[in-house]
Amino acid sequence: MPYLLLILGLIIGGYALYRFFLNAEVAQIKAAFILAILVVLCASLFTMAVIGRLPQALGLLVAVAPLAAGLWKARRDEHAETLEPGLHDEVRTREEALEVLGLENGASEKEIKAAYKRLMQKVHPDHEGSEWMAAKLNQARDILLKTPDA
Secondary structure (H helix, E strand, O other), X not given: OHHHHHHHHHHHHHHHHHHHHHHOOHHHHHHHHHHHHHHHHHHHHHHHHHOOOHHHHHHHHHHHHHHHHHHHHHHHHHHHHHOOOOOOOOOOOHHHHHHHHOOXXXXXXXXXXXXXXXXXXXXXXXXXXXXXXXXXXXXXXXXXXXXXXX
């Protein structure tokens, strides 16, 4: 009877995973995979500690620590790409607008439009880009095209 329940649980769990992978985005799958690895690692460490293999558990923990640190750093760097340093919630000044578009003071209207178009093609939400950055580009373009050169 316990084996029958185990098989039934595996079938239901497998079907749930199948449905999850059908509808999930890449970021969700990556997060689920990392979570599964962490759960298995914690369960292994706990089991080893309980059955009297604490030195081996600590050795496993030390061996896996650099991998965990690397995953943590990669995740942090992934978030850092979306949050550009020095940019506020709103582009307020001409200098900030020039910085967002990567232009220097005195840029012509043609240069502003070209920089806007080039950057917008990279960050447009329809092309897996950031809505936040697209809004920044729109604000910067509007400020530069409406504000006369100083």
